[in-house]
Amino acid sequence: MTADDILHVINTARSFKEISARPIKKVPTLRGKTIINFFFEPSTRTRLSFEVAAKRMSADTFNISASTSSATKGETLIDTARNLQAMAPDVIIIRHSSSGAPQLLAKNVDAAIINAGDGTHEHPSQGLLDIMTILEHKGSLEGLKIAIVGDIAHSRVAGSDIIGFNRLGANVHLAGPATFMPADADQLGVTVCEDVRDAVRDADVVMALRIQKERQKDPLIPSLREYSTFYGINNKMLQLAKDDVVVMHPGPINRGVEMSPDVADGKRSVILEQVTNGVAVRMALLYLVMGGEKTDDEQGGR
Amino acid sequence: MEKTMVLQQCRVIDPANDRDAIGDIWVRAGKIVAAETTLPENAEVYNLTGKWVVPGLIDIHVHLREPGQEYKESIETGTNAAAAGGFTAVACMPNTSPVNDNATVTRYILEKAAPCRARVYPVGAISKSSKGEGLAEFGEMKQAGIVAVTDDGMPVLDSQLMRRAMEYAKSHKLLVMSHSEEAALSRNGCMNEGLTATRLGLRGIPAAAESIMVFREAALAELTGAHVHIAHVSTKESLAVISMAKSRGVKLTAETAPHYFTLTDEAVVGYDTHAKMNPPLRSEEDRQAILAALADGTLDAIATDHAPHSVLEKNVEFNEAANGITGLETALSLSLALVREGVISEKRMVELMSVAPARILGVPGGSLAEGEVADITVIDPDAEFTFTAEESKSKGKNSPFIGWRLKGRAVMTLVSGRVQHHIE
Ligand SMILES: [Zn+2]
Ligand SMILES: [Zn+2]
Numbered sequence: 001m002t003a004d005d006i007l008h009v010i011n012t013a014r015s016f017k018e019i020s021a022r023p024i025k026k027v028p029t030l031r032g033k034t035i036i037n038f039f040f041e042p043s044t045r046t047r048l049s050f051e052v053a054a055k056r057m058s059a060d061t062f063n064i065s066a067s068t069s070s071a072t073k074g075e076t077l078i079d080t081a082r083n084l085q086a087m088a089p090d091v092i093i094i095r096h097s098s099s100g101a102p103q104l105l106a107k108n109v110d111a112a113i114i115n116a117g118d119g120t121h122e123h124p125s126q127g128l129l130d131i132m133t134i135l136e137h138k139g140s141l142e143g144l145k146i147a148i149v150g151d152i153a154h155s156r157v158a159g160s161d162i163i164g165f166n167r168l169g170a171n172v173h174l175a176g177p178a179t180f181m182p183a184d185a186d187q188l189g190v191t192v193c194e195d196v197r198d199a200v201r202d203a204d205v206v207m208a209l210r211i212q213k214e215r216q217k218d219p220l221i222p223s224l225r226e227y228s229t230f231y232g233i234n235n236k237m238l239q240l241a242k243d244d245v246v247v248m249h250p251g252p253i254n255r256g257v258e259m260s261p262d263v264a265d266g267k268r269s270v271i272l273e274q275v276t277n278g279v280a281v282r283m284a285l286l287y288l289v290m291g292g293e294k295t296d297d298e299q300g301g302r
Numbered sequence: 303m304e305k306t307m308v309l310q311q312c313r314v315i316d317p318a319n320d321r322d323a324i325g326d327i328w329v330r331a332g333k334i335v336a337a338e339t340t341l342p343e344n345a346e347v348y349n350l351t352g353k354w355v356v357p358g359l360i361d362i363h364v365h366l367r368e369p370g371q372e373y374k375e376s377i378e379t380g381t382n383a384a385a386a387g388g389f390t391a392v393a394c395m396p397n398t399s400p401v402n403d404n405a406t407v408t409r410y411i412l413e414k415a416a417p418c419r420a421r422v423y424p425v426g427a428i429s430k431s432s433k434g435e436g437l438a439e440f441g442e443m444k445q446a447g448i449v450a451v452t453d454d455g456m457p458v459l460d461s462q463l464m465r466r467a468m469e470y471a472k473s474h475k476l477l478v479m480s481h482s483e484e485a486a487l488s489r490n491g492c493m494n495e496g497l498t499a500t501r502l503g504l505r506g507i508p509a510a511a512e513s514i515m516v517f518r519e520a521a522l523a524e525l526t527g528a529h530v531h532i533a534h535v536s537t538k539e540s541l542a543v544i545s546m547a548k549s550r551g552v553k554l555t556a557e558t559a560p561h562y563f564t565l566t567d568e569a570v571v572g573y574d575t576h577a578k579m580n581p582p583l584r585s586e587e588d589r590q591a592i593l594a595a596l597a598d599g600t601l602d603a604i605a606t607d608h609a610p611h612s613v614l615e616k617n618v619e620f621n622e623a624a625n626g627i628t629g630l631e632t633a634l635s636l637s638l639a640l641v642r643e644g645v646i647s648e649k650r651m652v653e654l655m656s657v658a659p660a661r662i663l664g665v666p667g668g669s670l671a672e673g674e675v676a677d678i679t680v681i682d683p684d685a686e687f688t689f690t691a692e693e694s695k696s697k698g699k700n701s702p703f704i705g706w707r708l709k710g711r712a713v714m715t716l717v718s719g720r721v722q723h724h725i726e
Contacts, residue, residue: 076617077619099503121503153500231543
């Protein structure tokens with residue numbers, strides 16, 4: 001997606017955000033359209049956000065999760081997808097543990113595909129809602145110092161944020177222990193900081209990523225306690241940032257690990273605004289892939 | 303009297319006998335014979351002006367999938383692909399089902415191979431079922447016909463087992479081939495570690511996963527005095543280790559495959575599972591180091607690691623897809639590209655694809671001297687063709703080179719003087 005594509009989605013999302021503030025939160029825009037939420041990985045938040053977005057636009061939604069799909073019976077992703085295709089959905093929203101799964105799906109079905117997070121690759125709708133939230137507070141990303149702290153290597157949110165923030169002109173700083181840094185991270189057009197304080201110092205935005213406890217089979221950090229001591233975002237750390245810093249988190253938060261409770265619930269936190277904007281961004285994406293115009297990147301992530 | 307075949311007016315490239323000149327090659331009763339002053343009446347004469355005649359190409363490293371996975375490839379289809387690609391002989395890896403870890407399986411493979419279009423040299427397993435515990439019966443397998451041992455695909459992680467395998471192989475005058483991979487470092491990885499993997503969100507395999515084990519094999523080869531051959535070298539660090547070991551006089555040889563000198567990890571972009579193999583495609587820096595090592599002798603041979611799979615294994619999520627690509631029908635063209643680019647000479651290419659493989663495996667071939675077996679490949683260096691799935695003789699259509707326009711190919715393959723492949 002180009003910078004213009006990103007801003008187009010966000011402008012569309014802004015116009016839909018107003019709907020969520022109405023007493024009757026429903027418009028008929030996508031009446032008669034069929035949307036399948038195809039979730040191979042547990043995800044309450046993203047799935048719910050897409051479902052709310054679809055329902056507010058009067059689309060019919062169906063949810064398939066890994067436990068109810070045939071995936072557990074040895075059917076391949078492509079087989080399952082072709083079966084879904086036979087039911088003629090307009091959009092398939094896919095969350096999958098394999099990077100590239102949405103691209104594979106897009107090659108094998110006719111429905112529009114929206115990537116709701118693939119492996120450790122990308123989570124485009126999260127990236128867009130993060131940009132929307134920053135824009136609401138800062139007006140522009142041009143020249144902003146944005147610190148992303150945590151397990152960058154295993155974060156699809158970071159994957160999309162880095163691309164989106166860079167395209168809109170921000171100075172992205174990554175911080176975390178080297179075990180959390182992807183290979184050649186310094187070639188992504190970002191600054192990699194060994195000391196998290198260098199990333200947070202004078203930052204306009206601080207984003208903490210969730211530490212994925214389930215990925216700890218590989219010995220990446222000694223303990224969550226030690227992680228929070230050196231890399232956790234607390235009020236003391238935040239004093240290094242600009243006075244008007246905004247604090248973000250893609251959720252769900254491990255309170256006291258990557259972020260202290262007083263920061264998460266504090267006045268600099270925009271975490272709940274991210275959730276609200278998530279619905280608006282997803283309404284915009286559904287609208288654009290079905291009713292409105294298409295940009296080529298909504299299909300298969302980017 | 304046996305019929306005589308005469309290959310006329312060809313460029314004979316025979317590095318083993320220091321020959322590169324226009325001339326004729328005479329074949330009778332499966333052997334190369336001295337040219338005579340008059341053509342016998344029943345002679346079968348081929349005018350090969352503009353073509354090269356070289357000792358038959360030998361592929362040290364293929365997977366023929368039989369017994370057990372005939373839906374991917376059979377000995378028959380695999381050797382059809384070999385002959386079409388100019389190979390007169392292939393060495394087949396033991397990771398069949400059952401594993402070639404005993405003389406019965408070895409004999410089965412050789413029986414199946416007997417009527418086929420290329421010679422087949424089975425390679426036996428190092429450990430029983432390639433499970434990494436206990437040695438397979440090298441002696442009995444050798445009597446049945448194996449030429450080497452390896453646990454290719456299931457790398458030997460236990461260094462003591464590898465040491466014993468080398469010692470025991472030495473007693474039976476067998477080569478040990480190593481798929482060098484430290485599994486703890488490569489675990490769950492599905493492509494080269496680096497910027498492309500980061501961008502694609504795919505777990506990387508660091509170069510060190512290979513070079514650590516290459517170093518171990520070099521150290522154990524030095525300790526045991528066994529002849530050890532490093533399969534499918536893909537990194538510049540491995541090459542540095544091999545070069546160092548060779549300079550110390552260690553009996554170490556090594557191969558690479560055409561995909562490692564033709565492609566880099568950027569071929570994976572788009573999650574193309576036809577660019578997935580193990581070891582993975584590496585960086586441009588590694589590719590350049592491999593090109594230099596082919597020229598300077600750090601690498602001894604070009605092998606294909608021909609690894610046919612069906613769509614069942616390949617048309618899936620990238621991290622779930624099977625490793626491996628086919629190679630028998632593209633290796634010669636891709637190697638000829640190096641000759642055209644001036645990376646290696648014609649003579650060096652023949653050394654890498656015929657002379658050295660014969661010497662490493664200790665099998666006939668690699669020479670066009672009188673009295674040698676008439677295993678011969680005729681190459682048209684200018685023939686252009688598009689490599690397509692439909693025309694490929696292999697059952698496996700899993701090649702990143704499908705659709706590529708290639709230049710130079712085998713137009714005739716002779717095994718024991720018999721024509722096994724011929725394009726007019
Ligand atoms: Zn191997
Ligand atoms: Zn192999």
